[in-house]
Amino acid sequence: MTTESADRAPAPSGALRVVTYNWPLYLTGAAAVGVGAVVGRRHRAAWAGGALAAWWLSASVLASHRVYDRSPLHTWRWLDGVLPDGPGDHLVVSAGLDEASAVLRARYPGAAQTVADLYDALPVTEPSLRRARRRVPPRPGSLPARPQRLPGADASYDTVIAPFAAHELRRAVDREALLEECARVLRPGGAVVLVEHCRDAANAVVYGPGAWHFMPRREWFRLAARSGLTVAHEGRIAGYVTVLVLRKWRAV
Structure with missing residues (x-):
C-alpha cells in the first residue's frame, strides 16, 4: 500500500472508486445480468431480474458520477x-x-x-x-x-x-x-x-x-x-x- 502524505492526500473518491470499494456487489450484479440474459429466453422472471440488475448497475454508477465527480460535494x-x-x-x-x-x-x-x-x-x-x-x-x-x-x-x-x-x-x-x-x-x-x-x-x-x-x-x-x-x-x-x-x- 502506498502511503500518501498529508500534503498529497489522495484525490476525493469518485464513481470509479465507489465501484472499487463495492466491487463484490457490482460483480454479483453483473452475474445477475448475465444469468438473466441466458435464462431469460425461457423464463420471463429471470429476464426481468437481469434487466433490473442492469438498471441498478448503470444507474448507480451514473448517480455516483453525478454526486462524486460532477457536483460541488x-x-x-x-x-x-x-x-x-x-x-x-x-x-x-x-x-x-x-x-x-x-x-x-x-x-x-x-x-x-x-x-x-x-x-x-x-x-x-x-x-x-x-x-x-x-x-x-x-x-x-x-x-x-x-x-x-x-x-x-x-x-x-x-x-x-x-x-x-x-x-x-x-x-x-x-x-x-x-x-x-x-x-x-x-x-x-x-x-x-x-x-x-x-x-x-x-x-x-x-x-x-x-x-x-x-x-x-x-x-x-x-x-x-x-x-x-x-x-x-x-x-x-x-x-x-x-x-x-x-x-x-x-x-x-
Missing part, C-alpha cells in the same frame, strides 16, 4: 451557504474515510480543527469501508473516538461536521449516543452538519438494495429531536445527498 464551497459565518472551531467526525478535513482546513485556515475517527469503534465494519480505509489512511493527528465519547469538553466547538459517517453506526443506540455527544460538545448556537444519502425514493431507484444501507430521513429527525437539536436547514446536493444543519439553541 467534495469542494465544500456549498458550506458557505448553510454556515455564512463559517464553521469556526470545528470537529470533523469520520468513520474510516476522511475526505473532508483537509479541504475544510484549507478553506477555513483561521478555524481550529479537530478530527475524530469512529472506525475502530464500529461494531460492524463493512468490507467496502475497509477497502476505502486502505486507500485513504487516517489523517495525521486524527483522534480515535467512540459514539459515546467524542474528543472535546462540553461546549467546546462551534460546529460538528459529519460527512457520511453516522449511518455507519448500524445500531440505533450508537447513533443516539453520537448525536447526544455532538450536542454536548457544541456551544449554544452551534450546529451539527450531517451529510448523508437517505433511504428514500431517489436513492432506491438508482442504488436499489444498496439504499437500505442508508438511514431514512425520519431517523435523522428523530435523533435531532432526541438530542435537543433543531433542524435549521435541509438541502440536497446533486439530487441524492441530503445536508441537514441541526442547531443547538440552548444548553442540553
Whole structure:
C-alpha cells in the first residue's frame, strides 16, 4: 500500500472508486445480468431480474458520477451557504474515510480543527469501508473516538461536521449516543452538519438494495429531536445527498 502524505492526500473518491470499494456487489450484479440474459429466453422472471440488475448497475454508477465527480460535494464551497459565518472551531467526525478535513482546513485556515475517527469503534465494519480505509489512511493527528465519547469538553466547538459517517453506526443506540455527544460538545448556537444519502425514493431507484444501507430521513429527525437539536436547514446536493444543519439553541 502506498502511503500518501498529508500534503498529497489522495484525490476525493469518485464513481470509479465507489465501484472499487463495492466491487463484490457490482460483480454479483453483473452475474445477475448475465444469468438473466441466458435464462431469460425461457423464463420471463429471470429476464426481468437481469434487466433490473442492469438498471441498478448503470444507474448507480451514473448517480455516483453525478454526486462524486460532477457536483460541488467534495469542494465544500456549498458550506458557505448553510454556515455564512463559517464553521469556526470545528470537529470533523469520520468513520474510516476522511475526505473532508483537509479541504475544510484549507478553506477555513483561521478555524481550529479537530478530527475524530469512529472506525475502530464500529461494531460492524463493512468490507467496502475497509477497502476505502486502505486507500485513504487516517489523517495525521486524527483522534480515535467512540459514539459515546467524542474528543472535546462540553461546549467546546462551534460546529460538528459529519460527512457520511453516522449511518455507519448500524445500531440505533450508537447513533443516539453520537448525536447526544455532538450536542454536548457544541456551544449554544452551534450546529451539527450531517451529510448523508437517505433511504428514500431517489436513492432506491438508482442504488436499489444498496439504499437500505442508508438511514431514512425520519431517523435523522428523530435523533435531532432526541438530542435537543433543531433542524435549521435541509438541502440536497446533486439530487441524492441530503445536508441537514441541526442547531443547538440552548444548553442540553
